Amino acid sequence: MNSVLKISNLHVNVGETPILKGVNIEIRQGEIHALMGPNGSGKSTLAYALAGHPNYTVTDGSIEIDGVNITEMEADERARLGMFLAFQYPVVIPGVKVADFLRHAVSNIRNPERKEGEGLMGMREFRKEIRERMNELGMDPEFARRYLNDGFSGGEKKRMEILQLAMLQPRFAILDETDSGLDSDAVRVVSEGLAKLSGPQMGVLIITHHERLLEFNPPQFTHVMLGGRIVETGDASLAHDLHANGYANIRARHPDAAAENAKAEAAAAV
């Protein structure tokens, strides 16, 4: 069973402002796609729109999983269909233990029909599993007792996102700059972790500025975003080129999109 996440002509506004102006991508389970582009190009907007953030409005186009239109669905429905977003800046949830949170998350994902208050995964079973996953990721078991993202360093937050990925085993994982703000050791841990977790069951979209994450997770497809659209698609060598040489060539090849992007960057700077 090879599921497809199909993004067709996606236009997304934040408030009144159009950010995405017609994005097209198809991601299959088992594929790794890299999404690169300068600041203001709309990469994070795409990530949030896919995850179903209420502030991001789809004004045209669609998002489908295996032909099912998910564009109107709430974030939790999408999660239960197998969508996952690893946040760039994971928010703190005070007073909520990692283990409690994960137990609820896992119970919902594995049993999408679950009603609130029922059918939580058994404690013993859950503990065993989370311990195994944390072991594989080289995480201290004490982590599970801490409050979600509260007082976590940047690296710890990113590892927490990967742990969630490991436990929830989504069909489609979007990683929003998971390697930014980390030292090389931390990047390596995250990259190796992802490499272990991805496989034929997972379609991955890696949003990144850097190449490091891609070293362990070489993409079959690299997309470049500029001015709210995907302007070029290539393979792993495109990623490598961008990392080495920056976006100057891209901007030169796509002047209209570059102009749009410049406007967006200026607006963001205000």
Next chain:
Amino acid sequence: MSTDTPTKSDVEFGSYKYGFHDSMDNYAFKSRKGLDPEIVRQISEMKGEPSWMTEFRLESLAIFESRPMPNWGGDMTDLNFQDIFYYMKAANEQETSWEDVPEEIRRTYDRLGIPEAEKKYLAGVKAQYDSEVVYGSLQEDLSKQGVIFTDTDSALRDHPELFREYFGTVIPPGDNKFAALNSAVWSGGSFIYVPKGVKIEFPLQAYFRINSQNMGQFERTLIIVDEGAAIHYVEGCTAPTYSSNSLHSAVVEIIVKRGGRCRYTTIQNWSSNVYNLVTKRAMAYGDSLMEWIDGNLGSKLTMKYPAIWLMEPGARGETLSIAFAGEGQHQDAGAKMVHCAPNTSSRIISKSISRGGGRSSYRGLVKVHKDAVNCRSNVVCDALILDPASRSDTYPYIEVEEENVAIEHEASVSKIAEEQLFYLMSRGLSEAEASAMIVTGFIEPLVKELPMEYAVELNRLIELQMEGSVG
């Protein structure tokens, strides 16, 4: 006035299940509605009290009648003192029938998975929790150590000197109108004495007292922790507690002597017809520690400010309070810390939540007397307002008469952050589940201090409240 059996004109007979008996004990007794010296005398007689207590009650009644209603706090305009029964003693069965218990409450018991027998007890349908077998041996252990743990009525009878030495010393009847009321008509409650150096390892719970009702309207609790002793006492429960009585006015007095430790945990969830007006105060002596853990979930109006008077150097006090106000509810809760001696410290953590039009307030006092040098006090009060119809207020009072002290006060008001909600929902939690999780995270500093089964029940109850299936 003094007769062996009340005349028919004075009383209404309650449960007819067992018919009439000769012995007084088997009469179900209910005073007539209203409050006057005759009724107060009746109560004292029914209990067979010494004359000093009868006098005490009558004086208290006079004080109650002379005091005006408070012009702050909640709205008590609906409260009619003459329209209430002030004393009721059941024979074997309680007055309430299971059918009278509101539907939402019965449903909540089901959803909380509460066993049949316990449901009836909580709803006041059954006089006693069937815990004799389990807790009988506990009582033996305690008495071997010299611990006295009984109900207040029995304590007056069985330990008169000890009782009289401390009763009314922490909260005299003149303290406030409702302390005066309780002093006039008190019945039931716990009496605990822990001898020097005795440390009770496990929490003592109110329903260990198997020899009387626990849902008293006017409970009077007195706890004496002697030097170097330690106790944790737990009363109330998270499940909604149905009471056909609309006025509950309890008094709790605690004395913690030098080096002693006392933690008093209450989780109260009275049904939404109840006015819950409570005076709780502890005196903490040298190097002692007193902690109030106070959870207020139900009732129409709760006014409760657990207080600690730090009497001698080295005394420490802490109050953790949460108040959850739903539709039609007003929780006016908080704490009071009074520093009467140098080198004392206090901490108040208050978490209030309001939803569905509820109103949740923090009302607190930190007072430092002159010459109480080197004191530290820290107050954190956080409010979470869950929707635009709901309301939260803060009334912090700080009265410091000494310069050489460190007093801190932090307050915050928030709503459920959209980003937090989105984060949890993106992991498959429904909006209701995510909101409940954020709320339980908000009160976690208090919940982690509760005995396990309370913590679990409390979290479960919050979840139900957030689903909107509980009123």
